[in-house]
Amino acid sequence: MDRTGTARVGRALSVVAVVAVCLILAVVAGNAVLGPAVGPLLAPFAGAGLAAGVLALVARGRDDEHSATGHSGRSALVAATAPTSLAALVEVLREGTGAAHAEVWLVVPDGFVAQDGTERVATTTDLLLRPDVDHALPVVDDGELRAVLTVGKPGRPVTAADRALVVEIGAGARLLLRVVARGAELRARVARADELARETEASRRRLGRARELERHRLVGELGGATTERLAGFRAAVTAAAESVDEGLEEPEGDPAREEAAEFARHHLATARERLEELLDRFRVIARGVHPAVLRDQGPRAALEEVVADLPRAVHLTGRLAQRLPWEVESGLYYAAAAALALLGARAGEEPLELALEQVGDHAEVRVTDATADPDATRTALADDADRLAALGGSLELTADDGGRTVLRARLPIQLRPLVGTGLTG
Template sequence: MARATRTRAARGLLVVAGVAVVLAAVVQGTRAAGVAVPTALLSFAAAAVVAAGLQALLPRFLPDPASRAGATRYAALAEAARRGQSGSLDQALPGLARVVAEATGASRAVVWLAVGARLMTAAVHPPAIGAEEESVPDLAALLARPDTDSAVPVLDGTVLRAVLAIRKPSAVTAADRQVMQDVAGGAALVLRVAALNAELAERVQRAAALAAELHASRHRLASARDSERRRLVAELAYATGDRLEELRAEVAAARAALEDDGAGPDAARTGLTRARERLDELLERFRAVARGVYPAVLRDQGPAAALDEVVADLPRPVRTSGGTAERLPWELESGIYYVAATAVRALAGRAADTALLVELEHAAGRIALRVEDPAPPVAAAHLVELLADDADRLAALGGGIELEVPAAGGLVLRAWLPDRVEPVVVETAGTEVAVR
């Protein structure tokens, strides 16, 4: 506004000076020539000619800033409309950034698109070679950036779709803000379409990541199912192998005693008694296998109570602590239980003076197991082999296992699972137990 006032004042002074010079020249000329034309008439005629000429010539040398700003504004709007009518958003968005930069005299102009809850850079002028895409959490974070002097949001109703931002070496004027608002309004449709396309692309990418994770989870579940089948077969073979052969031998001996007239019924009775003992041992072993495969206490009371039942029959002292804050889905409780049961049986299967420490913790959205042994009876590598199937199961559920061997000796086993069963896109490094 002050600049326009100064320009108009300079024009007026130039007109007055020009008229004065012409009047003086006319008066002197008429006196020297002895012309009888009235001086006043000649003076007014000369003043009119000079005023008309200056009014025609001065706008070329001293243009009105208001008219120049208006021309810049309308040129920017026309250029923005032309950019918006181009068939490609890849060409329209950089063009809009360039229009904003040139119309405001900014050193840097950026078109930000709203993708979900964040703002992502879509176009920058002047473009920086090799620059990576930037993002900010929200509009407030964008306004707080040191390279943002002014920003104009583009709304779709009450939803933020895009933002035009500039960095200017000089002060941002009201005319600059008006130009940015006009460009944002004229290109609002293009910016909304670009923002929706970017959001759609992100959702498609996330859907692809979820599909890949679902496929990987199914593969891990299949592997865990196969490993569990192999473990069950091994348990049954161990339970029935020698004991079943002994039972068959005792039954065969009792039958032979009955068929042998010299042996008599006493020998047959003794053979059947031993066979009954072998059968009771076999049944007890089957019960133990069944409790390991489907522990009733785990189903009824949770992993902490089921683990207490396991450690009650072990020869080594085991101190347990903690538990779950609430009952969790069966897949999670059984997953953490089987890891604990396998580790405890391997580490506390022999008598020892030092106690084995086992802790369950449910916090921060996950259930965690910690087993600490100051004097492990088995090597860490062997324990890793024993836990391979359990590691597959935990990985399929979104958890993991880590085995640490401190320099001072002993070992610390950590296992964890999320406390909810839901699809989550995570980066996994595999299902192997990490030893460090």
């Protein structure tokens, strides 16, 4: 008997075996469910129906197998419809089509990248123009482009069978590519979380640095306000006390006694002046630490109060379009106040120009001075630059068309701590 006859006999025996098994299962199930009286009567019908269904499924599977023949790589596709790696998918694509080059290009935010990560292209056009690409198939899953399968057969045509195989491989690879995409997305999110953690830690350190700088600034302000003025107040009070002691030693009606009393009154008046200066200075410091006008009326009103105390004239223009969060308004105010204190201490020079402006998602204060030394200003305001940088802003020094120094303090309307240098220019 030849091979064909043997196959036919084998198939016939298989049919008989299937029918017998189905009949036996039907009889056993009928007796168990319907009882010995009814089960044997219905068992033949149930067994015949079950056998017909099983044989139909076997026939359909055989037809599918036959339809898959006619191409050298089709059997490999059946074994690799869900490959365990992209490298295996590339190998199936290459062997199945007989291509010299085959690749899976994964979609990334800036274009496409080869599955092994060794090559990258920016656009679909760049991908199609590659010399090793003769046919390309986009793989779309849930309406989203996941990848592009490419094959290259230099000197040989890409046949219809090749194209059909690539389509089948693309269909079988959708699940794998979805998993790859989800994994890449997860890795990107983990990387972003790590980056945000590093930025948060760096911002926390810079905020700690800013608090330390502010503490040192306040200590310096208090020291400068109290040391000299308290010494003058103490000296005046001491001199008044000595004059009173000297006068008490003289007899009543003695001119020396009256002269000592006059000296005492003079020293007390001097002490009163020193005390008033000390209180005024404390008021200025308190206003700088917690400017009530800034809280109630905003940065422009608070800066107008600062400008009024400067010996140098200041031309103030502009205003913010809206009230902003306290951190933003106070950050801009303190930077501008420090610049004004530095540049506005010299009387008689050309007026400073001070401007407030809100541009897009940033608010800024600009101070323009024709006589400022950029390097000295940058050094003097380094602490203020660090404070702004800790809040996600910057303090920049540039020159305008007229050669004047322009100091620009900027903060985002919604604070987002950043990592980077604070003072540039």
